[in-house]
Amino acid sequence: xxxxxxxxxxxxxxxxxxxxxxxxxxxxxxxxxxxxxxxxxxxxxxxxxxxxxxxxxxxxxxxxxxxxxxxxxxxxxxxxxxxxxxxxxxxxxxxxxxxxxxxxxxxxxxxxxxxxxxxxxxxxxxxxxxxxxxxxxxxxxxxxxxxxxxxxxxxxxxxxxxxxxxxxxxxxxxxxxxxxxxxxxxxxxxxxxxxxxxxxxxxxxxxxxxxxxxxxxxxxxxxxxxxxxxxxxxxxxxxxxxxxxxxxxxxxxxxxxxxxxxxxxxxxxxxxxxxxxxxxxxxxxxxxxxxxxxxxxxxxxxxxxxxxxxxxxxxxxxxx
Numbered sequence: 001x002x003x004x005x006x007x008x009x010x011x012x013x014x015x016x017x018x019x020x021x022x023x024x025x026x027x028x029x030x031x032x033x034x035x036x037x038x039x040x041x042x043x044x045x046x047x048x049x050x051x052x053x054x055x056x057x058x059x060x061x062x063x064x065x066x067x068x069x070x071x072x073x074x075x076x077x078x079x080x081x082x083x084x085x086x087x088x089x090x091x092x093x094x095x096x097x098x099x100x101x102x103x104x105x106x107x108x109x110x111x112x113x114x115x116x117x118x119x120x121x122x123x124x125x126x127x128x129x130x131x132x133x134x135x136x137x138x139x140x141x142x143x144x145x146x147x148x149x150x151x152x153x154x155x156x157x158x159x160x161x162x163x164x165x166x167x168x169x170x171x172x173x174x175x176x177x178x179x180x181x182x183x184x185x186x187x188x189x190x191x192x193x194x195x196x197x198x199x200x201x202x203x204x205x206x207x208x209x210x211x212x213x214x215x216x217x218x219x220x221x222x223x224x225x226x227x228x229x230x231x232x233x234x235x236x237x238x239x240x241x242x243x244x245x246x247x248x249x250x251x252x253x254x255x256x257x258x259x260x261x262x263x264x265x266x267x268x269x270x271x272x273x274x275x276x277x278x279x280x281x282x283x284x285x286x287x288x289x290x291x292x293x294x295x296x297x298x299x300x301x302x303x304x305x306x307x308x309x310x311x312x313x314x315x316x317x318x319x320x
């Protein structure tokens with residue numbers, strides 16, 4: 001007989017019904033997973049990874065138990081709408097994005113989805129640009145190519161290479177985290193702990209608006225998770241020439257450890273796995289940048305010279 005699990009919002013044991021067994025993964029594997037619930041669990045895991053949130057952090061912000069979230073991501077249980085709404089609010093996404101594909105909501109959406117289905121990344125990028133131009137209300141930013149925004153995970157070289165680029169360009173170097181700290185009056189980590197992820201996202205958006213308004217020319221190092229917030233990332237793409245600084249997960253970890261900073265993986269025994277999940281969850285978003293540059297296995301001097309020349313070549317080609 002198929003077991004039924006009911007998830008209830010609440011305190012520490014939220015998400016475990018009276019008939020739920022105490023065993024974890026082994027017992028879970030013996031329970032037949034409903035395809036819809038399983039797919040929803042995968043979407044929650046992906047959305048969480050894109051935002052660089054551990055399950056523990058998501059549990060703390062939603063008030064749900066880690067066990068509850070583990071069951072949901074494993075495709076086990078029958079979560080209530082209230083629980084899903086709590087998760088959607090914390091992850092700053094529509095409830096429809098967790099429950100199912102938003103492009104199934106109307107016939108027009110489905111026709112558009114069908115038209116784009118199976119297209120290669122270059123074709124999708126052209127389609128996005130065409131749609132953006134079709135619906136663009138504000139004129140294009142004439143200073144877009146004069147603002148270089150570096151995106152990517154911590155340890156990719158955004159601060160180090162960004163300062164070097166700014167010095168050669170004789171332009172200001174701006175670390176967006178510093179602007180966020182100035183606006184909020186406390187470091188980003190404290191914003192998260194005191195006010196939550198939603199407040200941090202609002203400060204991040206305001207900080208980028210302020211930098212764009214103040215600096216027609218600049219090199220900007222953006223927080224790694226900025227790309228997971230659609231409105232903020234869209235603003236960055238519209239007003240800056242963006243460069244994704246890539247590196248292997250091992251290189252990211254080595255550099256972060258060398259800096260003596262393990263956030264957000266501090267205290268997590270599966271730090272490398274978490275880092276790989278974050279990178280996998282964000283890679284498609286990072287890929288929307290104007291260009292990518294891999295900093296792995298390069299000396300600082302070589303990385304800088306190659307990055308500088310690549311950016312100059314791309315900007316020169318766009319001007320022709």
